[in-house]
Amino acid sequence: MDVLGIDACGKQGWVGIKLTDGAYAGSLVDVRLEALIERAGRVEAIAVDMPLGLVEKGWRTADLQARALLRARRSSVFLVPPRPVWWQLDYVAAGDLCHELTGRRPSRQAWALAPKLLEARACWLADERVHEVHPEVSFLALADGVPLAYAKKTWRGQNVRRHLLAAAGLTLPDELGEADRIPADDVLDAAAAAWSAHRIALGAAGRIPEVPEVDAEGRVIEIRY
Template sequence: MTDEPPAARPSLVAGVDGCPGGWMVVTIRLEGDAPPIARVVPQFLDVFFGSEVPGIVAVDMPIGLPDRAGIGGRGAEVAVRPLLGERQSSVFSVPSRSAVACEDYREACRVALATSDPPRKVSKQAFHLFPKIREIDALLRADTGLQERVHEVHPEVAFWRLNGERAMSLPKKIKGSVNPAGLDERRQLLEASGFSSDFLSQKPPRGAAGDDFVDACACAAIASRIARGLARPFPQEDIYDAHGLRIAIWA
């Protein structure tokens, strides 16, 4: 990397979710009563530049890629699915590193079949995330200092934690479309977790949708838990990929 990220402020944490405009970022100050800050940045590296640089970042994107994919994906996916009940379909299985490296869908499916046990193709939904997975993977492999600051999370696992370790009762989406009742249920939980109703009811920044904003808030809540030493990884045992990146979903 040519530019090193500025020193982080330990009192700042951020939740990040991928969105059409790049990355939806919600930053929380752990001390004082300053309101959260919501913004969209084009690249994940941009999270670490500017006047508000978080010490801990919780991002809804896989970190740590397997050489071969097993049943149910990585150990992280296998560990969290049983927690989510009817919401467990929101956790997709991460394919092999070589499949994620493919920029053509047919090629990704071919490589995934050859590097999974049992053989499994790549879903279109997962394939569309590959560019963002590659973006974070390249950044963390190039800057080992960020590896301690960036943690993988999953919004539905985050809501499970915030909801007293109970899965959400309503889906966030139905047949690919946002479910307003599901979003309202999650906003109510975020408000009970410390976000103001005014902040949650604002229009998302340009480049992000309402569900991206809500998910980023949930990720920020887990970033706060990580900073305070209250979060734990799934699975609890240390699992790393071939490049030393930890494979775990935090909540």
């Protein structure tokens, strides 16, 4: 059984980690998400580290609950603005509408996700294999519910994450091929997404929240792990 985990990686576009029966089976990098998914071939589940389902007003329950669970790592989960905000042309207009719909303006970090969020959302709407994940939630599950003490960009944090993946049977080799030039934290995030994709394919994955909200397009708004 093949699955794919994907993380956004700046100007390089997207990095994917492919698993076969839960074990590392290769990496892919592409500037376009749709192209990366097509190159992966036949996979049972695709987990993407990007907000996909959007509410019409207020904040997503998935983000609020994930932040509460992550405690020390809560800042890694952005509050995702409602759907109409993402169609605004600039940060000022988006901020004004977000304030109207939520009572707060979005962070610039969240707004910077707009191009990739809309790209990933289009793939999600077109392909039922695509699911939203958040790597820190996946690593929380890998660590038996204990939030990690070190951030993913630190030496200690990266080593802890790599060891957690290896303990679950997902050993990342020293040479990855296409992903060799991708920042280590993005590779680890894609691997965590792949671990969750394997659980999704097996029907063993958890979800936040337990009772998901529903997107305007009829798809559920949830973070899988």
